[in-house]
Every structure is written in C-alpha cells, then in structure tokens.
Amino acid sequence: MSDGEYVRYVALGDSQTEGVGDGDESVGLRGWADRLAEHLAAVNPSVRYANLAVRGRVAGQVRAEQLGPALALRPDLVTVVAGMNDLLRPRFEAAEVAGHLEEMFAAFTDAGARVATLTFPDIGKVIPLARPLRSRVSVLNDRIRQAAGRHGVTVAETAAHAVTADPRMWSADRLHAAPPGHARIAAAFSHALGLPGSDDTWTLPLPPGAATTGRYGPAAELRWSAAFLGPWLVRRLRGRSSGDGRTAKRPGLERVISEGAPGGPSTPEAGGRPAT
Template sequence: MVRATVGGRTLAVVMWQRYVAIGDSTTEGLDDPDGDGGYRGWADRFALAVARAQGGLEYANLAIRGRTTARIRAEQLPVALHLAPDLATVVAGMNDVLRPSFDADRVAEDVGAMQRALVGQGATVLTFTLPDPVPVMPIARPLRGRMLALNAAVRAVTAETGATLLDLGAHPVASDPRLWSDDRLHANTAGHERIAAALAYTAGLPGYDDSWTRPLPPGGRRPRTEVVRAELAWTRRHLLPWLARHLRGRSSGDDRVAKRPVPLPVAPD
C-alpha cells in the first residue's frame, strides 16, 4: 500500500490486494438488505469504497451471526490467516455482552490475539468500538457498564497490537435510533452506510471526511401512545423470540455458513 499526504491528511492511494472481514452479525451485514434476499452491510460497502479508490480489490466475508468472540477467534481467524489478506477488519463482542458469563478482559484478549495474528502477517487491521445501546434500546440500561468496559479494554489492546481503531462508541450519533433497525441490535441501511464511511475515513481513503460524526437533524417527539405500541411490538417480535431461542441453547447462527467464504473481485462500479 502506498500513502500520500493531501491537505495535511495521510490518504491511502494504492493498493490493498485482498480484504477479509471476520466477526458476527454486524460484519455479516444485518439489517441492510441487498435486494436479493440477503444482506449487504458496512463490510461490503467498505470493500466497495476501497475498490473504487484503487481500481479493484478481492474481498471475503467470513462473519456469521450469533458468534462470540472466542468462536470467531477459533473458527474464522485460521481461515482468514490462510487467505493472507493485506487488509482486514476484526469486529466482535456484542454477543459476549449479552451473555451472563461476560468478561471484558477475556473478550479484549481474544480481539487482541486476532489483531496481532493478522498484523503479524502484514495486514492493515481495522476495528471499532461499540455504540451505547441505551438510546436505541432503553431496556439495555443494565448492559451499559459492560459495553463501556469492553470498549475501554478494546481501546487498550488495540493500542498495543498495531491495529487501527475507529472509536465509533465515542460518537453519540452512533446511538441515534434512526440509524438502527427494527430489532434494535443491528444497524439499518443508513447506519451501515455511516459505519462504512467512518471506516473509509479512518483508512485514509480519498474523498472521505469526518462528516460521519455529525448528528442527524433533530427529530420530532413521538406521542407516548406510539412509543408504548412500538415497545410492545418490539417485545413480541424480537425480545421474546430471542429469549426463547437462548433458553433452548440455540443461536441465530446455528447451521449457517459465511456469505462470502472465498475472496472474490469487487467491481469498482
């Protein structure tokens, strides 16, 4: 990869040959429909931004929904290392936060191990912290402390590994409910677009600035009756099925495979 300085910023010009994304549902792309029955997501959008900036790119996405950080390290990292990327994203931790056995230091250790392994092979590695879930999902208030602890641990370990951190969790706009899908666990299309733009800016791609940090225009206040209806609908459609699945020891990622397991060219247009 070659870099150039333009207007005081260091920009990536050329050339990453191969990008591999590992992670869970957010890296897989939920809930950003691709129009073909699948999901696009920020990783696909970031890959396209890189391809456009340098005229091409090979891209694989190994992420599978429901995966904990330990499983991503055990199952996806060896495949990613075999693919020998020179650009990678490592994003994980949300599924750990939701589990009773959560340990921020252990999760950060797994994240750091993945970063070190990929950096050690010569890859540029990007990762990001997770947004505060409470503005999106008020019922998640008991989890805020866990998220803050995880973000602090990820910041610390990333500073040691040579990976590059996008501190998404430090920007309030990342928790704007209008950037989140109906299930309140995944970004919607606008949210995925913003994350991709943030990664492109962090990677130094030309044509990107810090506009992704700016808040959305003020929204109108919803009537209380509408809020109550929305809460009841969310509980019925999303919370209760999630609880039932986890009580049975099941995961949304059971029996699923990666959507893009081998590197394929990304067409810049």
C-alpha cells in the same frame, strides 16, 4: 503499503459485519463491510474481498472459526468486529472477550496486515431495557482500545459520536444497524483508515426527519419485546443461535462491484451531511 492500495480485504465478525439489517435474505445482504469494500474498489479496482462473518457468533467463535481461514487468504487489510453478542449474554467477562480480539489483532499484524476495529455505541440509548449493560460497553471499549494500541490496530471510534444512537440508524429489532447505520460504519472505517475521499461527515447528526417520539413508549416496548426480545430469549434458553447451520456469505476473495463513489455516505438516505 500506502492508504488505498489494499488488494486483499477480509472481514471477520458477527451479524453486523455479515450485513444483517442492510438488505434481506431474498435480495442479499449488503452491510458496512460490503460498503467499505466498494470504497476500496473505487480507489483500487484490483481489490479482492472476502467476508467470513456469521451472525450469532461470540468473540471466541469468531477467533476459533474465522481466524485460520482469514490468515490463509493472506489479507493486507482486515477488519475484526466482535463482542456485542458477548455483551448481551448473562455471563460476560470483558477481559476474556478482549483477549480473543487481541489474539486476532496479533495474528494479523504479525502476518503484515493492517487491522481495523471499532468501539461500540451506548446500547442503553438504543435498547432502553439494556441500560444496565452500559457499564459493560464502556469497559469493553476501553479494553479494545488498549489491545488495539498494543498492536498498532486502527480504531474507528463510533462510540464517541451521538449519531450512532439515533433511532433511525437502527433497524426495527434495535440489534442491527439499518442501511444508514451501515453506511455510517463504513464511512467511519474509511475515515479511520485514511482512505482517499473519506472525511468526518459520518460523525454529523442525521438530517431532520420523521419524529421518533413514542418509539420507546410502553406500547412500543411491548411490541418490540414480543417481536424481537421474546424470540431471542427463547433461542438462548434452548442453546440455539441465529447463526446455526450458516456459513460465511463470501468465504473466498472475489472482485468487488462498486456501487458508489468514495467517501461513504453522501445522500440523506445514507445519512450524509445535512443540506444547508
């Protein structure tokens, strides 16, 4: 199947793939996977799209809960993004996480689907308190690349570009991409997959905008800790997850309504090329 001719796209993952940070519960979540599906639909209106991602899921849960239903949909394009929730937990084994990812890579490629994944940005630049976890990110990214290489999986190298750590790319909780971040991730996948109309503009710095100085100062860190870190820690201590009781937002293949032209971000709001 040539680039742009995909007709059944299925997305697996956690909150980023679900779209948290891009929209809200009242109007619905969009997210990078929805944006990628819109690009696919602009190229091929017959495309159908399912999103099985559920927030809070670790890689093992994504494999256990989403792999079977995804295979049953007989996708010809699959995105698999998981592991960030594993990184943030006290017990983290990169080999175990990568093993879950590789099992999914193998299952989908054996079924004839094209598979794409991504590498994770330096979370220490986004969450200063998470700087001790930088080595985890690096090790996991290396293992993702190795597993992808063994199965011919396409990798969107978001880790390689500084723009992914720009504060404007992230929502207030610093755990989820903001709309410009979701737009860039979608564009990164489009570019990695070689979709018509895609290019490397997603790698460029955001246009000059509001100053972010002080966003990570002591007062800001206290506010962030109270609003986001504290509740997250409480859930962990109670053995709870933000995804408890939730199911996939789009469990079946459905038509896609394209909200933009191919090529990913093309406006400042979406994080496109700066005006010259």
